[in-house]
């Protein structure tokens with residue numbers, strides 16, 4: 001057989017897939033999926049929008065479109081980003097097939113094999129997979145409850161052996177850590193990156209999902225305040241505020257970067273589906289987004305509260321966990337000698353699943369953590385599921 005490329009040979013089936021394949025019982029309580037809740041999708045509104053489209057627009061929807069995006073959607077996303085304080089005039093916007101594609105494009109246009117991308121540790125699995133597909137050297141830097149560790153970041157940036165071209169971060173309701181960057185940490189980060197030849201890749205997939213209006217301020221994009229002093233590529237998505245099945249994300253970045261990404265996108269999928277772009281554009285134009293997202297905030301806040309209450313009541317006292325102010329995730333830390341894989345196996349026997357910590361470690365090692373996702377689980381099963389996980393921890397703790 002013809003040999004695979006070295007980049008294909010470097011791809012590995014993940015341990016999580018194997019573990020989750022053990023959890024096929026229909027009654028399993030799953031805290032594993034990092035996805036929105038099916039019952040919250042705006043299906044009625046989308047039905048109405050589709051019915052209201054003219055035949056010409058429906059036909060346009062089934063046709064190829066321009067690579068950078070359906071022009072009316074580009075305009076409405078620009079207006080939306082402008083309201084977040086982003087400078088859309090001095091940057092260029094491209095619609096991508098999910099924001100994961102935006103992350104992939106940035107890696108594709110900047111990274112040669114063995115060049116370094118600095119990420120947070122833990123880090124979003126999809127981004128690590130995208131970076132690895134370009135044979136990047138990934139250097140993970142730990143997080144605390146306020147964001148990335150600045151001293152460690154500084155060390156990495158000063159290390160001449162790392163040719164660090166990109167720093168990738170998810171500052172708002174981190175997947176999997178569930179934290180949001182404090183204002184001070186953002187300021188320190190901006191100061192640390194100034195006068196360095198590095199791109200900040202700012203992933204804002206969850207920023208809209210704050211639970212409390214008073215935390216909205218914390219979701220102000222770094223790009224909206226530091227665009228003049230840093231080179232920032234900002235990604236966002238409709239996946240968590242609309243539906244991942246739409247496969248709609250975006251990248252806002254300096255013009256010359258978008259030009260290269262647009263060329264790269266031509267060889268990947270030529271354009272993002274026009275159909276979902278038209279639907280999303282109508283949703284925005286008819287001002288349906290803000291009411292819908294405020295409903296989501298309340299519903300996810302309620303699920304988070306229930307999950308935390310169950311954890312407070314049932315989890316062993318030697319475990320710690322984050323208390324998210326938004327998003328989908330709680331990050332649990334067990335004592336260092338404990339292994340999340342063993343806990344997961346016991347939890348599956350009892351009827352609950354979550355994702356083990358090593359899946360989010362760019363080196364695949366650190367495994368005394370795990371991620372609880374409260375977004376997709378049946379609300380009335382939360383307490384029972386948490387009890388099962390707590391019992392599983394106790395059964396392996398020694």
Ligand SMILES: Cc1ncc(COP(=O)(O)O)c(C=O)c1O
Pocket residue numbers: 034097098099100101124126170174175203205236237238239244247248249
């Ligand atoms: C932190 C983060 N960024 C980006 C994405 C990509 O989402 P999408 O490609 O659906 O926009 C996800 C999805 O889970 C995510 O958790």
